[in-house]
Every structure is written in C-alpha cells, then in structure tokens.
Amino acid sequence: MTLRLAGPLLLIGAGKMGGALLEGWLKQGLDPATVFIQDPALSEAMGAFAARHGIVANDAPELPAPPAVILIAVKPNVAEKLLPEVEPMVGETTVVLSIAAGRTLESLSRYLPDTVAVVRAMPNTPASVGQGITVCIANANVTAEQRRECDALLSAVGDVVWVEDEALLDPVTAVSGSGPAYVFLLAECLEQAGIDAGLSPEHARQLRERRSPAGALLAQSDEDAATLRKNVTSPGGTTAAALEVLMDEERMKTLLSRAVAAAAKRSRELSS
Numbered sequence: 001m002t003l004r005l006a007g008p009l010l011l012i013g014a015g016k017m018g019g020a021l022l023e024g025w026l027k028q029g030l031d032p033a034t035v036f037i038q039d040p041a042l043s044e045a046m047g048a049f050a051a052r053h054g055i056v057a058n059d060a061p062e063l064p065a066p067p068a069v070i071l072i073a074v075k076p077n078v079a080e081k082l083l084p085e086v087e088p089m090v091g092e093t094t095v096v097l098s099i100a101a102g103r104t105l106e107s108l109s110r111y112l113p114d115t116v117a118v119v120r121a122m123p124n125t126p127a128s129v130g131q132g133i134t135v136c137i138a139n140a141n142v143t144a145e146q147r148r149e150c151d152a153l154l155s156a157v158g159d160v161v162w163v164e165d166e167a168l169l170d171p172v173t174a175v176s177g178s179g180p181a182y183v184f185l186l187a188e189c190l191e192q193a194g195i196d197a198g199l200s201p202e203h204a205r206q207l208r209e210r211r212s213p214a215g216a217l218l219a220q221s222d223e224d225a226a227t228l229r230k231n232v233t234s235p236g237g238t239t240a241a242a243l244e245v246l247m248d249e250e251r252m253k254t255l256l257s258r259a260v261a262a263a264a265k266r267s268r269e270l271s272s
C-alpha cells in the first residue's frame with residue numbers, strides 16, 4: 001500500500017538516520033512533494049538525493065500547510081535546543097516524532113505547549129532497506145489518527161512495536177538502535193581476520209559481502225540463533241575451533257553484555 005500522510009512531513013535533520021528513513025519512505029511510495037527537509041548542514045550526498053527527488057531542502061523550508069508530522073532526527077543535544085524553534089510550526093493536528101536517543105517524552109515536551117502530541121521512537125538504519133525495527137512510545141496527547149500516521153511511516157520501513165513503559169527505550173536503544181553497528185564491526189573484523197589468514201583484501205571483501213545471507217537465514221528460519229550456529233558447527237571441525245576461542249569463558253557473551261550495558265547507561269545519561 002502506498003504511504004500517504006494527511007499533510008506535509010517536515011524532516012528536521014537529514015543525516016544518517018533521517019536520511020535512511022527518508023530513503024525507505026520514498027521506496028514505499030511516499031510522494032516526495034509532501035516532504036520538506038530542514039537541515040542547515042545538509043551533506044552533499046543528501047542535497048543531491050533531495051534535488052533528484054525534487055524535495056525542498058534548506059534551513060527554513062516553507063510549507064504549504066501545517067505539517068502532519070515533524071520528525072526530529074538531529075543529535076540529542078541539538079534536539080533540546082531546537083524545540084523552541086519547532087513550537088511555532090506545530091499545527092492543531094501535528095504530531096512531533098523524535099528519534100533522538102535518550103530524549104524522553106518529558107524532555108521533548110518541556111519546550112512545547114502542554115497539548116502537543118509527541119512520540120518518542122527508536123528506529124535503526126536497516127530502515128533504509130525496509131528491514132528496520134522501531135520501538136515507540138506516545139504521550140497522552142497523541143490521538144488514534146496521529147498514532148496511525150506514525151505507525152504507517154515507521155512500518156513502511158520495517159517492524160514497529162509500541163510500548164507503554166518508557167524505561168524500555170534504553171535497552172532497546174542499546175540492542176536494536178545501536179545493534180547494526182555491532183554486526184558491522186563483526187563484518188569488519190572478519191574481513192581483516194581473513195586478510196591476516198592469507199586472503200587478498202579483494203577476496204576477504206567478497207567473502208564478507210556474501211555473509212548477509214546468514215542474516216536472511218536467521219530472519220527467515222524457524223530455528224533460533226543457537227540452533228543455526230550449531231548447524232554450522234561440525235564436531236571437531238573448523239567452526240568448533242573458532243567458537244572455542246569466541247565462547248571460551250563466555251568471552252563473546254560477556255563482551256556483548258558489557259557493550260549493551262554501556263550503551264543503555266549512555267542512553268539514560270543522555271536523558272538527564
């Protein structure tokens with residue numbers, strides 16, 4: 001189904017995540033004429049992307065009507081400073097949708113009138129290929145229609161989960177928001193390890209590029225990750241030798257637990 005909103009979409013901050021979402025929405029048929037980008041420091045690539053699609057992008061785009069959705073996709077510290085500027089753009093039916101890590105509903109609402117509808121969401125960059133996951137929470141002003149619009153936008157680029165407990169957003173940020181970076185780090189490390197083991201950089205890269213089907217298998221299989229891992233591991237074989245290094249004394253598990261705990265802690269710090 002083609003993605004449509006009841007009014008314009010104002011994207012404030014078209015960087016890596018805002019850009020990834022926009023790419024996903026256009027792929028899902030969102031009319032670029034309804035999208036406006038406000039970003040004083042648009043990258044050359046995003047500027048060219050916007051121009052190619054005929055999207056108005058500057059530091060103060062003129063909108064034909066109050067926006068249905070104002071998407072705040074700037075860094076968390078910028079989001080806070082920006083909110084007083086956002087206030088005059090909010091129309092009667094506008095919902096302010098923020099993806100800023102750690103920015104709570106309370107801190108987002110602080111600079112807006114009490115009646116403004118605000119949704120806090122945590123997406124991830126696989127949204128650009130329609131395979132993201134976003135976890136959201138709405139404040140009490142969000143109407144069923146506004147929730148439907150946010151849901152439509154976010155489900156156009158992947159799965160959407162609504163929660164009632166805002167504290168969940170910290171571990172969600174640590175696992176799914178930041179999670180793609182851990183997978184990319186693994187890919188980087190594997191590529192380098194291949195080179196260290198004697199592969200040419202070209203071969204190591206080629207083999208890395210072929211690894212994404214493992215993600216597809218994990219997504220499509222009825223088996224859990226541990227079973228899929230065991231399916232690769234022949235007793236006494238090569239995988240077992242590698243996993244002994246990674247899993248000895250729960251090394252990998254401990255390292256990832258520490259990494260996720262550090263990210264969740266940082267998310268909580270950003271809210272204060």
Ligand SMILES: NC(=O)C1=CN([C@@H]2O[C@H](COP(=O)(O)OP(=O)(O)OC[C@H]3O[C@@H](n4cnc5c(N)ncnc54)[C@H](OP(=O)(O)O)[C@@H]3O)[C@@H](O)[C@H]2O)C=CC1
Pocket residue numbers: 012013014015016017018019038039040041042043073074075076078082099100101102122123124125177178
């Ligand atoms: N990247 C990710 O995977 C995810 C990011 N997020 C959240 O999304 C938000 C954006 O992150 P990300 O896309 O990575 O960051 P980026 O820095 O890539 O994007 C932010 C963009 O906003 C611009 N900007 C700065 N000030 C303003 C302003 N006053 N008005 C409008 N635009 C402005 C930035 O310019 P400049 O570069 O000059 O500062 C940049 O182009 C963050 O709050 C982050 O927590 C959430 C989930 C995942």
Ligand SMILES: O=C(O)[C@@H]1CCC=N1
Pocket residue numbers: 101173177178
């Ligand atoms: O690194 C960050 O703070 C943001 C939030 C999740 C992914 N990127």
